Amino acid sequence: MTISQAAGNVCTVSALNTKKQQTANSVESEVIYLPNTDCAIKSQASLSAFTSYRVGGEAQLYVSPRNVEALQASLKYAKERDLKVTTLGAGSNLLVSDGGISGLVIATRHLRFSNFDPQTGQLTVAAGESIPSLAWAAAELGWEGLEWAVGIPGTAGGAVVMNAGAHNRCIADMLVSAQVLSPDGTLETLTPDQLGYSYRTSSLQGGDRIVTQATLQLAPGADPAAVVAITKQHKKHRLSTQPYNFPSCGSVFRNPKPYSAGWLIEQTGLKGYQIGGAQVALLHANFIVNRGGAKASDIFCLIRHIQHQVQERWSINLEPEVKIIGEFQGACG
């Protein structure tokens, strides 16, 4: 038996490439469709709703394909127009500048599919599937292996790229293979040893390949109630130790082993320090939270301030884990 889910409508073939749309203020604007699909390319799309920080300017162009063919068409569209491509998962590890992103932003959130194969114990998922949803789905089936991931609010694709991890586990530990799409439109299946994994790092970071799908090795056959209970414990622990009540990107800095970034920041006296609407979280000093109305530049300048202070006090360079995208030059005066 194979248990599969596919969410959302698949982009279908459409004869239309452009059509006029009536906007709220009655000014006609042009919606561009990817050739031969019904995927709309939006211009000047606000990204703040698509990042967990709830900040950031507009994408010059934005598309959210629902299948690999539409993703390939998106890349072709960008290539033909010499547009820079930026890939967006759930935006839970991104700081997008107030000035936004030029070129084409390709969001993977609508690439949806998941397949639990009891014969192999493998879970194959499309890049846009939500990691917490997968953790709960696996737990409810009695499949062990993803309990640790329940508090990571990203997509499967983002987790493969970031080598997301918690509770001493990470995606690289269980990844069987990842399917990636190159800018020329070719698909390739890669194993973890081809992905250069280490702590929160992979060779996919900063590159131009897009993860379309991942296969994870899990362990079926456990008591679902027991796996759900462990998953709940992890979630509870996260909620009590990390500030989930304000927008954030999770941990801002990598831990400079043997230290934890949070400890260094706290010892530097920066807990609660605030620039504009951005604050070093009181509950966990490696989180910067948006207390309301923060601009991307507030968060960026707080990151730089923390780095400067920690460098002064400890001679340690804190390296951001969060991906900083767009123009911040001159943001901090």
Ligand SMILES: Cc1cc2nc3c(=O)[nH]c(=O)nc-3n(C[C@H](O)[C@H](O)[C@H](O)COP(=O)(O)OP(=O)(O)OC[C@H]3O[C@@H](n4cnc5c(N)ncnc54)[C@H](O)[C@@H]3O)c2cc1C
């Ligand atoms: C409250 C909170 C708690 C968190 N806790 C943790 C934690 O415990 N452990 C942890 O590791 N992280 C944690 N994070 C950070 C974040 O959730 C992870 O890094 C996550 O894996 C990012 O996935 P995403 O889909 O949101 O990626 P995004 O933030 O959208 O993107 C991250 C990077 O990956 C690239 N990318 C995304 N998808 C693809 C794709 N399909 N193909 C190619 N490139 C892609 C982007 O271009 C970007 O460079 C937390 C974040 C929050 C807000």
